[in-house]
Amino acid sequence: MQYVAKSVPAIGDTDFSSEVKEASGTNIDRCYQCLTCSLDCPVAFAMDYLPHQVVRLVQVGLKQEALTSATIWVCANCEACATRCPNDVAIPRVMDTLRAMALRERVVEKGKDIVVFHHTFLENIRRWGRQYELSLLLQIKLRTRDFFSDLRLGLRMLRQGKLKLRPPRLKDVAGVRAIFRRIDQSLAEGERT
Amino acid sequence: MKYAYYPGCSLETTAEEYGRSVRAVCAHLGIELWELPDWSCCGASSGHSTNRRLAQALAGRNLALAERVGLDIAVACPACYLRLRSTRKEVKDNSQNREELVRLIDMPYEAKYDTRHLLDIICNDVGLEELKKRVVRPLEALQLVSYYGCYLVRPPEVVGFDDPENPQSMDRLLAALGAEVRDWSGKVSCCGGSLALSRKEVAGRLVAEISEMARQAGAQAMVTACPLCHSNLEIRQADGKQNKLPVFYFTELIGLAMGLDGAESWLKKHLISPFSLLASHDL
Secondary structure: OOOOOOOOOOOOHHHHHHHHHHHHOHHHHHHOOOOOOHHHHHHHHHHOOOOHHHHHHHHOOOOOHHHOOHHHHHHOOOHHHHHHOOOOOOOOHHHHHHHHHHHHOOHHHHHHHHHHHHHHHHHHHHHHOOOOOHHHHHHHHHHHHOOOOOOOHHHHHOOOOOOOOOOOOOOOHHHHHHHHHHHHHHHHHHHHO | OOEEEEOOOHHHOOOOOHHHHHHHHHHHHHHEEEEOOOOOOOOHHHHHOOHHHHHHHHHHHHHHHHHHHOOOOOOOOOHHHHHHHHHHHHHHHHHHHHHHHHHHHOOOOOOOEEEEEEHHHHHHHHHHHHHHHOOOOOOOOOEEEEEOOOOOOOOOOOOOOOOEEEEEEHHHHHHHHOOEEEEOOOOOOOOOHHHHOOHHHHHHHHHHHHHHHHHHHHOOOOEEEHHHHHHHHHHHHOOOOOOOOOOOOOEHHHHHHOOOOOOHHHOOOOOOOOHHHHHHHHO
């Protein structure tokens, strides 16, 4: 394995490093690049940067590289890295923060399919208050133009009653929608400032 | 033992058999589940993956509903379990989070009540001795591995009623039902459930590894407490060429061992039929 330098000077945007630390509530300065996170990561094989490298990108302020990496979308939030990190660096919170920033800056190219999933998932909650799986699956198929995969599986799940035709019913769906509206407002205000 | 029961979306649809077996088993064991009226989705995992405040508010609405009635919450889905517990912790640790949450949900919330997973309640409150007494059809010679996945045990400062690396509760529970529980190294591996719809090939590879580890440990089936793991393990095993290992919910096996009505109807909903395995063990 390649030698990993333990000290690297900030070469990029130090405001970015501070913002990630603040928003994630995680002190990434403690990371000494032991690679435990990357060795334990079950989805490392599908990443471009490994988790410890993303931490390093943030430490040195390489904002573009961090926000446009495939890694932040592939991360499955399994919490293995956070559990095993000897320095209590909560990498999943860092990933959450980087995803939110990438969405805000609209640089999600390498995670487009995953962003489609998240948005569709949340739109369904906004509309129905609970998840409506059949609608979720059909909308994802439409949006990703993937019409044929798992079709037989879907039909079987319908037959077995694992997918419901009828949407969930909530009395106070307005209360759930109001939460989303207030979040929208906060985001809009954040963008103005 | 009375809890505000938060079923979560999956237990009414893709994991209906889990939902039904949870209710039957709890009724049998004297755990009163009072369904939280008008509960809404906890937002896992798209909520926290995109917006922390939204994640807190979606979980927080349900926490606030339970606080109104003054009950601890019982959940069966580990993803809901983690979201509800994380939100309560974030609010308790930071008053600014609390104020922001209260504003977003427009309901009072003081983080007074706990959220417990049913595996925790059954193992630690009901107790395995009590469980053993009620077994009428021991799961003799059924070789199983317990698959805990991620959120029952991680992150331990938020969840953690069991060891994060080598949890034992489900192993002991299955042994109490008479099964032969195999030790293995896949207990807390991630199945990639959160990528099951967006990166199928990634989830497929993880499921293939986990089921292979289970086979190598000599298991005839895997046992889970998570609706997302269950769907993912069933669906993505189906893509593979290997013999498929049936996947049980721990509550289904409790129901089976206690001779509860309806056990057969739960198992009929599985995509990988466990009936020939069970028949070969006279169950």
